[in-house]
Amino acid sequence: MFDTTVHEASTLLGVSVGRVHQIIKSGQLPAEQLAGIWLIDRNSVLARAANKPQPGRPSDPSGFRRAARFLLMNRTHEVLSFKFDASTGEFFEADEIIDAARAPLSVMSPRGTRASKVALSYWWAHRTIPKARTGIEEKLRELGIADTYDLPFRSLGLSLSDQYWVKPYDSDLRWEDVNFFQNDFAETEAGDWLAEVGLDSPDNTSDGVLSKRWICEDGKRVLLKGGTLLEQEPFNEAIATELHRRLLTSGEYVPYELRQWNDSYVSACPNFLSSTEELIPAYYVNEVRSRDDRANSYRHYVDCCHALGVENIEDALGKMIVCDYLVANADRHWRNFGLVRDVETLEYRPAPLFDSGSSLWCRVPTRELQYTPFVFDTRPFFDDSSRQLRLVDDASWLDCDQLAGFAEWAADFLDENVSMYGRTDFVFEGIQTLVDHVVAVFG
Template sequence: MADKKQYTLMHKNIPVADIELDEATCAISAIGPVYEASHIPVGTPVKKGVIDRAALNDWWKGRAIPASRSGIKNALLELNLATTQKLLDKCLGLSLSDQYWIRPIHSDIQWSEINFFEHSFSEDVGNILFGRGSSSAQMSLMSPDNTSDGWLKKKWKIIDGKRCLIKGGSGATQQEPYNEVLASRIMERLSIPHVPYRLLVEDDYPYSVCEDFITPQTELISAWYIMQTMKKPNNVSVYQHYLNCCEAAGIPGIRDSLDRMMVVDYLIANEDRHQNNFGVVRNAETLEYLGAAPLFDSGTSLWFDKPTAMIGSKEKLSCKPFKNSHKEQIKLVTSFDWLDLNALQGIEEELRELVRGSLFIDEARCDALCRALKGRVDALTDIVNTQRTVYAVSDCRDDVKEDVTYSGSEKD
C-alpha cells in the first residue's frame, strides 16, 4: 500500500523482524515474521513468538528527538516536518547509542556501509537544531541527531576522528554545561567510572563536549528497559526491582555502581537522574552484558534553574530515580568504604575557576554555588562519619556478645 513502508528491523547484521511503518505517523503499524527473538530490543515482551506491537512502538518512538527539545518547533518548520518522528526513517533509525536500524525490505544494504560509527554523517540537522540553518543547498537528513534523546539542544560532530556530543545550556544562567564538567571532575577525583566532559565556549555561550563511549561492538541499554524485563511486584521498591532485573540478567557490579551514582548525585544535588540517563552496556553481537554504563548526563544539578537566592536552600530538592529526596536516597547506599571525601578538598575553587569569565554566571551566583557545593561535601561527610560510627558501635557490641557467650560456656 502507498501509505505503508516495509522494513526489516536489524540489529547490526542480524535481521530481527519485519515491520511496517505508517507513512503519515512513522509509527509501527504491523509486525511480520520474527527472525531472531534473542535480538529483539530489551524489555519488549514476546508472547508465543509474537512481539508486543505497542511496546515495540514505544521503543521506536523513544528513538526520536523528544517534543520537549529546546528549539524543536522552529527546527521542524525549517525541515518542513510535522513531528520529530518523521526524522527516524530519514536516517534508517541509526544511532550512536546502539546498533539497531531499519533496512528497506527489498534492499541489500549492509550495516557496515552506513553506520555512523565508521562513516561520516550530515551536520545539517544538528546545525538547524542549534538555530544555525543548513550549511548546504542540498540538505541531508542522514544524521545521528535524528535519534538523540533529551530536552537540551545538542548535536553530534566528528572532532579529530572522534564522535562527540556537543550540548548546550538553558535559561538565563546556561549552567548545565558547567555542571557537566564539574560532575566529571568530581568523579575523576573519586575514581568513579564516568564519561569525561570538557567545556567549549562559542559566541560567548557555553557547551559541554564528550566523546561517545559506545563503540561499533557495544550498546547502551537504559535502566528503564532493563526494568521492563520483569514485572515489578507492588511490595518491591524501584531500587530493589532494578537490582533484581540486573541480577536475573547476569549484569555484574550494579550495586556498587548505584552506590557511586547516588553519592555523586547527592554531592551535585542532581534533580533529573531519570531511568533513561543511566543503565548498562552490552556487547551487541554476543548479547553479553559488560556491566554498568559510565556515569553521564549530570547537567540538571547545582540549582541550575533556581534564582541565586535559592542556591543552597534547605528546601527539599527534587530527586530521582529511587526516592524523591536526596536525604532519603543517600540512605540506599550500601557502603561508603570506597569513598575518600578528602579527595574533594578545594573542589569549590575548581568550580569558581570553571565559571570564571561566564557572561551568564555573575560573582554573586558563583559565590553561592561554591558555598553550596562545599556545604554538600560537608553534609555528606557528616552522613558518612555517622554511618561509620554506628557500624563501629555495632561491631563492638557483637564482640562483647561473643566474649560473654564464650565466658558462659567456659563456666559450664
C-alpha cells in the first residue's frame, strides 16, 4: 500500500530524505507520485529496515564524533590510532603505528616507527572543503559546527579520492558497509552545491575552491564542477579533453563533458580511481626524499617517483607539460597531478591528467585581453612557460598533425557560452600561437 511519505520512510530506515529519494529512483523501493508527493509501499520500507546491513554507519554522527580515540583506516587495513582536537583541528597522540606502509605518504618517520602529528594535521586540512568555497561559512552555521576540519567526521572521513577513513577505536564498522565506491550516498535533487555537506556524503571531503558535487549515475561516481563568474572553466575542461583525445591514449587523461545543471554550466567527469586505489598528490610525493640542492624541482620529483618504483614518469610529465602549454594552463599546482597507488599491492602509476579548467586566460578580465600577450605563467616546475616546455626531452608520442584545426574547434565551442562574447577571437589567436610554437619545437 502506497501510504508512507518520504519523511516517514527516512525515519523508519534511519537515513536522510535525500537517500530515500535516491533509493526510490534506483527502483529499490516501490513508490508512486501523487500531486507532486512521493508515497512509498510501507511493507517494502519495513522489509528494508528489517534487513538493513549490520554493522553500518553510526546513526548519530555527533555521538561518533565524541569518541575519545580513533583508528585511521586505509580500506580494510588499520594504519594507526590517534586522538583529534576538535577545537584546533590538530592531531595528537598518534601513537600506535599498525601499518606504516599504508599511511598517508610523507607522514611517517623514515623507519616507520612514528607519525608526524604536524604532517597528519596538514593532510587532514586538505581533506575538507576550504573556507574559500562559496557558501561554506553559511553552511557551517547551519550545521552548528565551528570549522571545516570537523566536516569529514560527518561521513567517517570517507572520500572518493582515496581509501582512508576513520572509526572509533574497537568499533565493528566495516569498509564493505560504509565506503562510497561501492555504497550509494545521500543525493538530493536540490540545486545547492553544498546540499549534501554535513550528511552521509563524499562532498564533506571535496578539496578545492570551485564548487563541486559528487553524484551517482548508472552505478558510476561522477564529479560535477562549476565555474566562476563567466563560467569558462567547464568549457575549458571540455576543450582540454578534446586536446587529450587527439594526442593521448585512453587512461592517460580524465574525460570531461560539458553539462547544464541548476541553470549553470558545469563539467562532469567519472571518478578515475577503482575501489582499491588512492590519488597521491605530487606535493606528498616530493617528501619521499630529501632534495639535493643541485636538483631543480622537476628532477627532484622524478627522483622521488623513481624511489617509489615509477619508471615511466618522465614520459607522463612530458605529456602533461605539452598539453598544459597548448591550453595555457596556469594552475597545474602540486596538488593537481601526482600518482595513483593501489593500497593492496602498494604499486604506483602516474595519475591521468585532470583538472585543466583554469586555462585559456580565463582569469584575465575581458577588457584586458587585448593588452595581454599570448604568454602565461606556468606551474609547477618553472613560471616561464617556454622554459618549462624545454624540460620535455622526448616528444616522440606527439603527433603534430592532430593539432590541425584545434584552435578553430576550441573557439567555436567557446562561442556556445554567451559570456564569451569578445573573448573567443583572442582565445583562437592564443591557442594557434601556442600550437605553432609546439610544432616548431617538436614537429
